[in-house]
Amino acid sequence: xxxxxxxxxxxxxxxxxxxxxxxxxxxxxxxxxxxxxxxxxxxxxxxxxxxxxxxxxxxxxxxxxxxxxxxxxxxxxxxxxxxxxxxxxxxxxxxxxxxxxxxxxxxxxxxxxxxxxxxxxxxxxxxxxxxxxxxxxxxxxxxxxxxxxxxxxxxxxxxxxxxxxxxxxxxxxxxxxxxxxxxxxxxxxxxxxxxxxxxxxxxxxxxxxxxxxxxxxxxxxxxxxxxxxxxxxxxxxxxxxxxxxxxxxxxxxxxxxxxxxxxxxxxxxxxxxxxxxxxxxxxxxxxxxxxxxxxxxxxxxxxxxxxxxxxxxxxxxxxxxxxxxxxxxxxxxxxxxxxxxxxxxxxxxxxxxxxxxxxxxxxxxxxxxxxxxxxxxxxxxxxxxxxxxxxxxxxxxxxxxxxxxxxxxxxxx
Amino acid sequence: xxxxxxxxxxxxxxxxxxxxxxxxxxxxxxxxxxxxxxxxxxxxxxxxxxxxxxxxxxxxxxxxxxxxxxxxxxxxxxxxxxxxxxxxxxxxxxxxxxxxxxxxxxxxxxxxxxxxxxxxxxxxxxxxxxxxxxxxxxxxxxxxxxxxxxxxxxxxxxxxxxxxxxxxxxxxxxxxxxxxxxxxxxxxxxxxxxxxxxxxxxx
Numbered sequence: 001x002x003x004x005x006x007x008x009x010x011x012x013x014x015x016x017x018x019x020x021x022x023x024x025x026x027x028x029x030x031x032x033x034x035x036x037x038x039x040x041x042x043x044x045x046x047x048x049x050x051x052x053x054x055x056x057x058x059x060x061x062x063x064x065x066x067x068x069x070x071x072x073x074x075x076x077x078x079x080x081x082x083x084x085x086x087x088x089x090x091x092x093x094x095x096x097x098x099x100x101x102x103x104x105x106x107x108x109x110x111x112x113x114x115x116x117x118x119x120x121x122x123x124x125x126x127x128x129x130x131x132x133x134x135x136x137x138x139x140x141x142x143x144x145x146x147x148x149x150x151x152x153x154x155x156x157x158x159x160x161x162x163x164x165x166x167x168x169x170x171x172x173x174x175x176x177x178x179x180x181x182x183x184x185x186x187x188x189x190x191x192x193x194x195x196x197x198x199x200x201x202x203x204x205x206x207x208x209x210x211x212x213x214x215x216x217x218x219x220x221x222x223x224x225x226x227x228x229x230x231x232x233x234x235x236x237x238x239x240x241x242x243x244x245x246x247x248x249x250x251x252x253x254x255x256x257x258x259x260x261x262x263x264x265x266x267x268x269x270x271x272x273x274x275x276x277x278x279x280x281x282x283x284x285x286x287x288x289x290x291x292x293x294x295x296x297x298x299x300x301x302x303x304x305x306x307x308x309x310x311x312x313x314x315x316x317x318x319x320x321x322x323x324x325x326x327x328x329x330x331x332x333x334x335x336x337x338x339x340x341x342x343x344x345x346x347x348x349x350x351x352x353x354x355x356x357x358x359x360x361x362x363x364x365x366x367x368x369x370x371x372x373x374x375x376x377x378x379x380x381x382x383x384x385x386x387x388x389x390x391x392x393x394x395x396x397x398x399x400x401x402x403x404x405x406x407x408x409x410x411x412x413x
Numbered sequence: 414x415x416x417x418x419x420x421x422x423x424x425x426x427x428x429x430x431x432x433x434x435x436x437x438x439x440x441x442x443x444x445x446x447x448x449x450x451x452x453x454x455x456x457x458x459x460x461x462x463x464x465x466x467x468x469x470x471x472x473x474x475x476x477x478x479x480x481x482x483x484x485x486x487x488x489x490x491x492x493x494x495x496x497x498x499x500x501x502x503x504x505x506x507x508x509x510x511x512x513x514x515x516x517x518x519x520x521x522x523x524x525x526x527x528x529x530x531x532x533x534x535x536x537x538x539x540x541x542x543x544x545x546x547x548x549x550x551x552x553x554x555x556x557x558x559x560x561x562x563x564x565x566x567x568x569x570x571x572x573x574x575x576x577x578x579x580x581x582x583x584x585x586x587x588x589x590x591x592x593x594x595x596x597x598x599x600x601x602x603x604x605x606x607x608x609x610x611x612x613x614x615x616x
Contacts, residue, residue: 029433337436
């Protein structure tokens, strides 16, 4: 089915839900599961880090939020190694470099700067992000994991496109971006897009006390990367279309597929030895006229010193071999289907179709309940109840569902 | 010669799906027919490869398990858990929002190969089920390794193993409580008030 080449620290395995496709006079759906795993054992030497911590210090951060951000920043210093580099940028309406890139061993200069952060002003993410990217770039080198960690609790207005563009540009220089939303008021769609373009993660911090753990975990993930930043090129061949691409693990994420351009480039971030990355591709195959071997996809995975290529084929047959879809693929699809329903609900709601949104969310709740995820099902029904009464869903409910359903497939290590 | 094909109509919402679609795009219902040329396998009670959770008919519920007494063999720790809600078995990982009801971190979970999201235990119509969540080192019921994502029914006194960690489970059931929830109902205002106060506490 597939030909892999090169000896790389990564292996890419592809599984389809069918062994053969029936010969049909209409278009049909097929699913592919891509497993990206590290071949290396667990004892990989730690990567050195070159990070910028970009902290929102707008007025809304007053109180427990800024206190916890400061504690998390201090804790970060403990988690980092002496030869890691860190810079700290704070932003409100404008950005301020609190500490330029400095080796972490010079702890004392960090402590007083962190303590001096005062919440004041609005939220303009682009200013802060750009300054963070600039600081990382000053010390950027292939020997380091170069990454920006953005912490915010608010919405930015009018500068989203600039921020996304800057993130995309930075990827070309090997600088990644992760985003952490605190509380309920931040724009989840924007931070998700930002992190996706930055090859990082977007995470929901529902209580200030989670902040330390979340950052610590992120640092560990970055420093344990077997490969730093991967990008996957998916090229559907003639008679095949990519209708959707999802990351199923470590957490769910939808990659928007541009209609016009058939070939998709996906930024995948780093891969650790513990957590495989699983992608699910939804493919539409054109009507077929005769039995043959159909060349469907060409996959190309690029990372530092890694060039993997694979071509996926499937036989078209009048009497195709029937089999159950592999259980693992089936279960990812089941969870993705729920994740997708609730995503569709928010999109329908934004376009003003509350009835459709309610119906999607109700369907998601039913499946969550059926799968045994009662807490999430209850949250969904709570929002369905509000919408049925003509009220808008709560920010908390929406984030709980969006980030809760995407964690349904968190893999096990 | 090609086969005449038509769209797959979802039995639940009536939406049209392309042949081969596994979950209805409109309502998420599993479309087992999967397309015009697909033969429906005859349901086999013994077939454990089926990826669907076994379902019991309503009315089978005679007893309803309400709590589980879990005995972690190596640490000697005993935990009493309510089975009214799903129980996640694993190791705490706050960063990824993993808060297992049965957290085996302090029992040497990491060393004994317990995954962060290792397995889940839940009750349906009075029967307890354990489902491995594609854990690295597997879940075992009375020595038998479970196929990931398939629920297996277990009984009072059964021996479970997560990775290499042995656990025995006693089920305390209460037969007078009957009835099974078929679909979740919209929680009332009181629940909303709870959520709101929780929200205040966090900000």
